[in-house]
Amino acid sequence: MIVPGEVLASPQDWEKIGEKHHDELDVIRAEIFWRRKVREKYRHRVDRSLPPLIAPAPRPSIPGTLVPPALAAQIIADN
Numbered sequence: 001m002i003v004p005g006e007v008l009a010s011p012q013d014w015e016k017i018g019e020k021h022h023d024e025l026d027v028i029r030a031e032i033f034w035r036r037k038v039r040e041k042y043r044h045r046v047d048r049s050l051p052p053l054i055a056p057a058p059r060p061s062i063p064g065t066l067v068p069p070a071l072a073a074q075i076i077a078d079n
Contacts, residue, residue, distance in 0.1 A: 032071070 007014045044050045
């Protein structure tokens, strides 16, 4: 609580009639880690002439980067 100096000096002269709030966003630094998506690779059991199969790589959230949206937002906010 933040109390005006005049009230602190003479609290008996003042009656509380409400309060005002001042809100601001805050952040606690996030932990940075690698999120790994594993794509399994397969070969045909019998026909070894077929090329190996692997699922397509997932598209990045932000094309051309390894940065997810949450980290990009953090970087922008820090600047």
